[in-house]
Amino acid sequence: MTRLVARGTYVPRHRLDRASVGIGHGTRSVASYDEDTTSMGVAAARRALQGATPRVPGSVIFSTSTPAYTDRTNATAIAEALGLRTHVGAYDFNGSVRSAVGGFHAAADAAAAGRTAMLVAADIRTGLPGSSEERDGGDGAAALVFAPDGPCLAEVIATSAVSTEFLDRWRPPGAPVSHVWEERFGESVYVPLAAEALGQALVSAGLEPGDVHHLIVAGLHRRAVAGMGKAAGVRSGVLVDDRSDAIGVAGAAHAFLMLCDVLERAVPTENIVVLVLADGADCVVLRAGELAGAPLPGPTVADAVCGPPVGHHDMLVWRGLLRREPPRRPDPDRPAAPPSHRGAAWKFGFTGTRCVECGTRHLPPQRVCHRCRAVDRMQSEGLAGLTGTVSTFTVDHLAFSVAPPVVVVVVDLDGGGRLQCELTDADHRDVRVGDRVELTFRRLYTTTDGVHDYFWKVRPLLDEESA
Template sequence: MSYGITAYGTYLPAHRVSHADIGATLGTNAGKGSRVVASFDEDSTTMGVAAAASALPAGTGAVALYFATTTPAYADKTNATAIHAALDLPESCFVVDLAGSARSGVAALRAAAASGGLAVLADVRVGRPGSADERGGGDGAAAFLFGPDPIAEIIAESSMTAEFLDRWRDPLAQTGIQWEERFGVEQYQPLIGRAVSAVLAEAGITEADHVVLVSPNLAVAKRAAFALPGKLSTANSPIGHAGAADIGVALAATLDIAEPGETVLLVSAADGCDAWVLRVTDRISEGRQRISVADQLAAGTPVPYPTYLVWRGILDREQPRRPEPGRVAAPPSARAVRWKYSLTGSRCAACDLVQLPPARICKRCGAIDELTAVSMAYRQATVATFTVDRLAYSPAPPVVEAVVDFEDGGRCTLEIADGGADRLAVGARVETVFRRLHSAGGVHNYFWKARVM
C-alpha cells in the first residue's frame, strides 16, 4: 500500500549571499542573483526540525520519521532522534537516517509513502570559494507527511539505477567534486527517458500539468526541462542544488501553486532516475503550507560573503578572547531532554502558573506534582528586556540575550537568532526556533533561540 501526501512544509534560512559580493571579494565574475545560506547556528538537523514543524498539523504525530541528508551533523549517531525529540514525537515512532547522497531524499519519500510516515529532507551545501557548486547550491529543508485522505496522491512510480561517476565527495571533505558536466548529461538522459516513459504509461497520461526535475548535475536539470515540458509549468529546484533536500523543496514549490485535479511529474536524476506521477486532490487548498517557497525565498536578508565563509569554517577569523564553551555532558542532557529539545515547561493545575524550565513544585502556590507538561516550541513571545554582549564568544558577534514573556504564560531567557540586534526593542515580538548554541569536542549543543518577527 502506498499513502499520499497529507501535509508538507519547507524551511529556507533567512540569509542570502549575493553572487556580486562573491565576485567582488574574489575578483571574478560570479554572475547575478544570490544563494540561500544557513546561519552559523543552523545545520541539517535544525533545518529539518523547522520544516517538519511546519508540515505537522497541531497535535499530529507520525508512525515513522525518515531523515535524509548529505551533510549529517553526526556520524555513528542517528541525527533524526534530535528531530524526533524537538517535535516531541512518541517513543514508539520509528526514526532513522538516510544519508550520503542526493538520492537519499527519494529514499525517505518512498519509505514514508509506504509506511504513512514523515519524510524530512535537509542539507547545508558547501562549495569551494568561487566554484560553480558555491554559486549553484542552496541550503534548505522540506518535510512531507504521508497518510490517507491526501492533498496529492501517488498514481505511478518508476526507478532506474546506474553506476557511473558524476558527483562525489570524500567522506572527510567538506566540499564535493563533479566530473565534466557533459559526461553526466550523456549518462542521465537515456535513464530519464526510460523512467519517464514508464511512469507516464503506468499513470495513463501522455503529459503532466507540472513537471518537477532535479539533479546534482545542473546541466541535466536545464536540458531535461526543455525535453519534458509540462502543460502548465516546468520547474527545477528554486534554490539551486540542495542535496537530499533538492527534490523536496522543488516539489513543495509546485504544490504551492498546483490546483485540484492537476498532475505532477516528479523526476530526480541522481545515481539513476526516479520518477513519480502525483495527482493533486480537492484538499490542496486547505493543505498548502502557511508560507510558500516563493515567499520564503523573497524574504531573505543579505549577509556579507566573508561572514558566510567564517560561518562555514572556510575563513578562520580571530574570535573574542573569552573562554570557548566546553563540551556538553550527556547525563544532564538526558535528564532534561524534553526541556532541551522540545522546550517543554510545566503548568500548575492549581494556579495556572507556567514555569520554564519545568519543575515539580509550583513556585507561586507550592503545589507538589500537580504540574503538567506544556511546550513553548515555535510559540510567540514578547521581549521584556535584553542585553547585547559584544565580547562573548560567538562566530557571529554580538551575542544578544533577551528575557521573553510567552502569550500563554511563562518567562525565560533566550539568545536572539539571525542577528536582529538592530531590530530588537522592549515589546518586540519574537518566536522560538530550534538552533545550535555551540559545538565543542565534537558535541553539538542544541537548544532554542528567539527570532525577531
C-alpha cells in the same frame, strides 16, 4: 494508493548575492551560523505537523547529504524536538542526494502498509569559494507526512527508477566539499536516464506527456536539469520554476521543496511529476488531492525567495572554510550526556509545566509552583510553537560565538512565562524592547570533539508570520 497528507518547508532567511562575489546572478539561501541540517529539519517538520493534526507519525525518516553526525542517528534529535519522544522509530537515509528519494519511498511504503510516516529532507550545500558548487547550491528543508487514509494533498500513483554506475560527484569522508566531474559528461549520462525514468513512470500511471500539469526536474547537475526540462515533451508552462535563481538548489531537499511549492497552488486532480537526477534518475507521479492549494500558516516557498543579505566573508566563516578569531574566552565544554537525556523533553522539545492549582507556567519545568507553592501539581505543556515579546536585552561582545556579538534577550511568552535565551537571525543594532519573536530550534555551539549542543533560541517574527 499512498496518500501525502501534510507538508512543511523551511528556507533560511539569509541570502548571498552571487553578483557581489562575481559568481553569477541572483541569490542563494544561506543557513545561519547556528543552523545545520538537523535544526532546519525540525523547522520544516514542525510546519508539517501543524497541518497534519492529529496525524502523529509512527516513524521519522531523515535524509541529507550533510548530516550533523555520522555514526549516530540524527533523526532522533528531530523526533525529540517534535515532542514525539519514544513513541516513534527514527531513522537516517544519509550520504547523497538520492538517499532522500529512498527516504521518500520508505515513508510512502510505510503508509501503504498502514502506518503514518514522515520524511524530513534537509541540506546545506557548500563549495570552494568562487566555485559553481558555491554559486548554484542552496540551503533548505522539506517535510512530507504520508498516511494510509483520510483527506490528502496528493496520491502517489506511479514511480520508476533507473540506475547506472558513473562518476559525477563525490566527497571522501571528512572532506568539507564535493568534487565534480566535467559537466558535459554528466549531461550525456543523465538526460537519457531521466528520459527513460520519466517514460516508465508515465506508462505505469497511464498518462501521456500532455496529461502532465506540473513537471518538477531537480538535481545538482544544472546542465542536465536544463536539458531534461527541454527534452521532456510536456506542454508549455508545465515545467516548474525551481527557484534556483533566488534560493539555489538545496540538494536532498530541493525536489520536495518544489513539490511543496506546487502543492501550495495546485488544483485537485492535477497530475504532478517529480523527476530527480542524482546518481541515476527517479520519477514519482502524483495526483493532487482535495487538500491541494490549502494554505499553511507562515510564509510559502514563494515568499521565502527574499531575505536579508549576508556577506561572502561571513558565509565562509559560518561554513568553517575561513577561520575568524573568536572572543578571547575558553571554548565551551561539551554537554554532558546524562543530564541532557534526563532533561530531553525541555532541551529538545521545549516542554514546560503549568500548575493545575493556579495556572502558572514554568520555564524550565518545575515540581514546586513558584506562585502558590503547590508540590507535584504540574502538567506538561509543549511551548515550541509560542511567540513572545522582548522585555529587555543585552549585547555581549565577549561571549563565545562563531558570529559575535551574542544578543541575549528576556522574552515574555504569550500566555505566560518568561524566558532568557539568545536572539538569532537579527542584527544586534536593530533589536528593540517590544520586538515580537518566535521560537526556533538551533545549535548553540559545537565543541572541539564534534558534539553539537542544541537548544531553543528566538528570532524576529516577520509580518507575514504574525498575520
